[in-house]
Amino acid sequence: MARRRPATTHGAVIVDKPPGPTSHDVVGMLRRRFGERRIGHAGTLDPSATGVLVIGIGNATRLLRFATASHKSYECEIVFGVETSTLDAAGEPVTTWHMDLDPAEVGAAAAGFIGAISQLPPMVSAVRVGGRRLHEIARSGQTAERAPRDVEVYRFKVEPSDDPLVYRAVVDCSAGTYVRTLGADLGTALGGGAHIRALRRTRSGSFTLSEAGPPTEAELRTPLELVRDLVQILVSDSEAIQARSGVHLVDARYDGSGPWALVDPTGALVAVHERVDGRLRATVLPS
Incomplete structure (x- = not known):
């Protein structure tokens, strides 16, 4: 049986x-x-x-x-005056500074990070170097040479809390941005150091x-939820059968650079079409 x-x-x-x-x-x-x-x-x-x-x-x-x-959005707290081994509250303090902060200066320094910036991935990140993740290398007590990454920060808003060395922050940024690095770099820009705590992702796309x-x-x-932000093209039942068989449908509905989510009359995702080398292809058949 x-x-x-x-x-x-x-x-x-x-x-x-x-x-x-x-x-x-x-x-x-x-x-x-x-x-x-x-x-x-x-x-x-x-x-x-x-x-x-x-x-x-x-x-x-x-x-x-x-x-x-x-893009992604985050909320966190930035603790000035202490840099940690992980750039967040989970790490051990490695350096301390006496910092006398002025809210206007903190806000102006944060605004300097808005736009396209370059970041060095922290040693506790999941980036692979030589086939190993950086956090695995860090746990073994080693370091690795890291290449900077280009990211974009759309918003970096900071405001003081009841503690003069703790600021609340809101960050809107591109995928791949390290908020812990952003907090640490802000501390450096203000003549000292910092780490983050209470990081919360409030939006992903x-x-x-x-x-x-x-x-x-x-x-x-x-x-379909995973591609809900793509341009959707409604296809007929017969077109859906063709698309599920890998046929590349080509007509005037494909306007722009794509990709496009093909949806059948029942609202189910049929395929994702993209332009590859100038030609339209069904790059993902989810079922």
């Missing part, structure tokens, strides 16, 4: 990650919850960080790259905290 294959689950889950578990731990929670091994996430959050974590399940993991190439839930309760959404 043939063994029945287990049912598969495909879709998206928008998690409000709690403090403590790693992003990989959250993936493990959802694997157990949905009984599906193929699960990935868009944009790692540190164990101490909280907030929006976009998850793809089953075939929808193929769509995660469309959810990662977007168009996904916000208002639609996120804890790993045990967040709702399963359709795969």
Whole structure:
């Protein structure tokens, strides 16, 4: 008697990650919850960080790259006068300064980071160097040569708190921006040092905290959610059959540079089409 294959689950889950578990731990929670091994996430959050974590399940993991190439928003606190080994509150203090801060000067210095900037990935990041992640190298007591990365900061708003050395910050930035590095660099710009704490991602692309839930309760959404910010093209039933077979549909509806999400009359995602070497191709068939 043939063994029945287990049912598969495909879709998206928008998690409000709690403090403590790693992003990989959250993936493990959802694997157990949905009984599906193929699960990935868009944009790692540190164990101490909280907030929006976009998850793809089953075939929808193929769509995660469309959810990662977007801007993100964060809230955190910047603690001036102390630099830590990890640039956040989880690390050990390595250097201290006496800093007498003026709110106007702090705001002006923060405004200097708005726009296109270059950042050096911290040693505790997940960037790979020589096949190893930087945080793995750091845990072994070693360092690695790191190449700077170009990112963009759209907003960096700071305001004082009741503690003269602690400022609340709101950051809107491109994917790949290190907020901990931004906080540390602001401390350096003000003649001292700093680290961040209480980091919370409030937005990832168009996904916000208002639609996120804890790993045990967040709702399963359709795969279309992961490409909801793409231009959508409604196709007929016959066109949907063709597209699911890998046929590259070409007509006047494909305006602009793409990519485009093809949606059938029931509202289900059929495929994602992109221009590759000037030609239209079905680069993702989610089912």
